[in-house]
């Protein structure tokens with residue numbers, strides 16, 4: 223059986239790093255993508271992964287990363303679009319196109335950019351998969367359910383960006399029938415993203431992504447899942 227080769231963006235820390243650690247532990251070959259050379263290399267060295275520089279907002283950086291992986295590994299089986307930002311904490315009245323452009327570029331446009339660049343590498347896999355790290359904060363159902371923690375914060379740009387990530391996922395799943403394209407909701411997890419206020423550990427927060435990265439090739443496409451199962455859109 224061929225070894226699974228997985229490329230993860232934003233993997234120098236937080237959920238991306240923990241995903242890399244767990245997939246390596248499970249025997250996968252992981253290429254650790256990060257925008258900062260020093261921090262990325264240090265993280266990869268700690269885990270025994272190969273480091274590739276990638277700033278997901280930069281076309282040239284993304285194209286270089288894909289070329290590097292083609293030259294070294296020759297293909298990938300799993301692409302994990304994990305890199306993301308929380309964006310501005312300004313009140314809604316003060317949000318402008320600048321804040322919106324920044325967060326949509328990183329969280330949404332980058333998924334198109336990276337997926338486009340890595341598609342030729344995925345197409346060399348027998349069972350290619352793309353996993354987009356979305357959020358329950360991007361779910362219309364959860365953000366309007368008073369029983370759910372996702373209904374408490376008000377964060378127009380972050381929620382809208384993650385709703386777009388989930389929609390991109392289901393549309394790519396329909397457009398690319400040869401590739402399993404799924405989205406995950408990690409759940410509220412203690413990382414730098416939220417000043418470590420999340421109530422889950424990074425291991426709990428990566429349960430869903432690890433499942434999607436290791437499941438059977440016919441497990442299905444166009445799904446949005448958390449560690450507890452399907453997530454309402």
Ligand SMILES: NC(=O)c1ccc[n+]([C@@H]2O[C@H](COP(=O)([O-])OP(=O)(O)OC[C@H]3O[C@@H](n4cnc5c(N)ncnc54)[C@H](OP(=O)(O)O)[C@@H]3O)[C@@H](O)[C@H]2O)c1
Nearest residue numbers: 232234236237257277278304305306357410411413414415
């Ligand atoms: N933590 C949660 O509760 C939670 C819940 C739901 C969804 N998520 C999602 O999970 C993903 C990972 O979040 P996290 O909690 O692990 O946050 P984190 O600890 O802040 O890590 C975010 C990662 O993304 C990277 N990144 C940001 N912009 C980038 C860019 N332009 N190019 C390349 N890398 C970039 C960061 O790199 P630097 O270190 O260089 O900044 C870092 O490696 C995000 O998509 C987030 O929206 C998190």
